Amino acid sequence: MLYHDRLDGPAAPTLRTAARALVDQLVANGVAHAFTVPGESFLPVLDALHESGIQVTVCRQEGAAAMMAEAHGKATGRPGICLVTRGPGATNAAAGIHIAQQDSTPMILFVGQVERGFRDREAWQEMDYRAAFGPIAKWAAEIDDPARVTEYVSRAFHTAVAGRPGPVVLALPKDMLKETVAGPLAPPCVPVEAGPCAEDLERLAALLAEARSPFLILGGSRWSAAAYADIRAFAERFDLPVATSYRRLPLFDPLHPNYAGDLGLGANPGLVARVRASDLTIVLGGRLGEVASQSYTLLDIPSPRTRLVHVHPGPEEIGRVYVPHLAINAAPARTAAALARLSAPDATPWSAETRAAHAAYRAWSDAATPQPGPVNLGAVMIHLREVLPADAILCNGAGNYAAWIHRFYRFRDLATHIAPTSGSMGYGVPAAVAMKRLYPERTVVALAGDGDFLMNGQDFATAVQYGLAIVCVVCDNASYGTIRMHQERDFPGRVCATDLTNPDFAGYARVFGGFGVTVERTEDFPEAFAAARASGQPAIVHLKMPVEAITPGTTLSAIRERALAGG
Structure with missing residues (x-):
């Protein structure tokens, strides 16, 4: 202009x-x-x-x-x-x-x-x-x-x-x-990002040289493809075990031998124990908020017993909850580039523990856990990770169904999981529309619970209007499942305000002008999902699940019985 x-x-x-x-x-x-x-x-x-x-x-x-x-x-x-x-x-x-x-x-x-x-x-x-x-x-x-x-x-x-x-x-x-x-326009914004100084890097290198069981936790936003490669190079050179914080799973390849898992909701207890036992915890990019910190139990407040290195782009965040041993005010991308050039140590005595941490992650996520009912959401996630391309984008909102995503799906590339760390419902459909608008050539899948989907399901019409062939997998257990789970823990057997009566979601898709199919058995999902993708239309796969299967490996009955027994 x-x-x-x-x-x-x-x-x-x-x-x-x-x-x-x-x-x-x-x-x-x-x-x-x-x-x-x-x-x-x-x-x-x-x-x-x-x-x-x-x-x-x-x-x-x-x-x-x-x-x-x-x-x-x-x-x-x-x-x-x-x-x-x-x-x-x-x-x-x-x-x-x-x-x-x-x-x-x-x-x-x-x-x-x-x-x-x-x-x-x-x-x-x-x-x-x-x-x-x-x-x-x-x-x-x-x-x-x-x-x-x-x-x-x-x-x-x-x-x-x-x-x-x-x-x-x-x-x-x-x-x-x-x-x-x-008057003239202002010049385009060129982001200014802080990087670690030489003294910061020297102190970090010294801490690594003294460590016996370090752990690297990745989080935050505005990562780049170069930063993704740089942090991988740093982890390899120092053979560090790497965890991702809540809903930041794409920051590290889960099949890499240094990956230890995800510090989200329903995190692997073995991973949580390993981080707690580490003598040097490096938090890069993230705040280590309530979920990633396992309700603020991962580190002592305000002074962690482990040596904590906190690298964050916002100076106001550093020391806000945890007083770090080493504070570095720097952006993730600039920090990753500097860490990739850090000289390798003479020895990494924690290497065996790094291999063990990855093996524990694989044991936790390789195979679906048994679930009551004819639909096993773990098996559905494993199928998706096997058939979707590496650059496929998964979007979701909030709900217990997301625990299966975090545990069993594997995000192989940066920015392939678009989900709110704030735990906001109704996010998956709008996010999928935005991603398909931005990347029309890529596969975009929205996963949602039934209550979650209907908070913004009206914007399935937006996908139809623009011909955006997103696939929505609606996990329908006729309940606000997360709230029901907490209800059974705190007030066992006293169900109130969590049951839902839902529409035919496959019919909902067709009424809007899209493709719809219903799945009531795990073995029928692959064909239904393939048909949804092949339709070339915005699609809904209506996945009917029992509310009893409330989280991977846990049932509502078990939660209720523990609560009644005082557990």
Whole structure:
């Protein structure tokens, strides 16, 4: 796009609306996709998007649109873009902002706002977006002056990717967007990432030289393909056992002999014991939050007994919960590159333990555990890992069904698992739509529970509208299963508010214009899944499961009996 018009004499700044300046700034930052539910409060922006070259995905609910933008940011490391209208549109979108905040995902949400002259009168759908989003966003602001649109949008990009990445919210008064402004665009955002200094690396090398049972835990966001290769080289040179934190499984190849498993929900008890016993724990990129820390039991607070090395891009995070022996304020990619060049030690006395940790992971995940009922979700996951290509993307929300994904599926490449560490339901379908929009040539599968699917299942229509051949596997146990599990632990036998009556999900797919098939036996799943993929349509595989099979290797009856026995 032209940023100025040629006139007689020196170049004169282009005159454009504030809305056009906003969209031009998005284009200047390489934005190719945006997700929206349209609203009259930002019609000038929609008009400016019309010939911008940005692919606009129109969604059916603002929460889904925000989750699509968050998924885009999670997969690419660049801010995902979402546009919603004021009031109820913004509050619907808050779910996606919360995910981006807890998942450290770069994202920018643009929200329509009432006219500036109407503010503070409780005008129609008026909200104070700074107050509403300030606690769950890195920055929330309102653009009052149209001349500052490019400044604000540029700052939004820089803020979203700086340090610990996260979401930014910008409110756009309706009348401001129509005003004409002059001036150049801001240069594209080039993320600034901190790297470890030589002294940090020397101290880390010294700690490794003194260690007898070190452990490396990978987490966080904005990893790159180069960082993925670099951290593998570092782990190989030092022969370190490597664990991934909650829903960061693609950060390390699970078939690599150094991989020890996933520190998520339902983690291998043997892995948890190994990490607790380590004398040097290196946490790279992640916060080691509630789930990965096994409810804050993995390390002592505030001073871990093990020597803790915490590498994190946000300085405010270091020491927030755990006081590390060595704190390194650095981004994962820059750190991985530096670690890959670190000189190899003379000896790695922990090598036998590294092999044992990987063997324990393989024993934990190679074969499906027995389950009650005719459908074994572990066997379904093993089939998926055998038939899907290495670059296939799996998306899911929250629910006990995800425990089978974490345990039995194997993510062989970076950014192939798009799921919320915040544990938000309703995420899988929107994320799958976003991924298929972004990577139309790749296989994209959404896995969801029945309650999980119906929180944003309406955006299956978005997949149909754009011809996005995602495959949704809906695990239907007619229950909010996770809550039922906790209910049986705390109030055994007293089931309340967790039973569900569900539709025919295969019929749901067909009504929307997609492909649907129902599976009631494990042995029927391969043919049904193959048919769903071959249909070339958005598809739903309705997988009927008994609620009794509540987690891999555990039944509701066993949980109830332990609770009644006081266990």
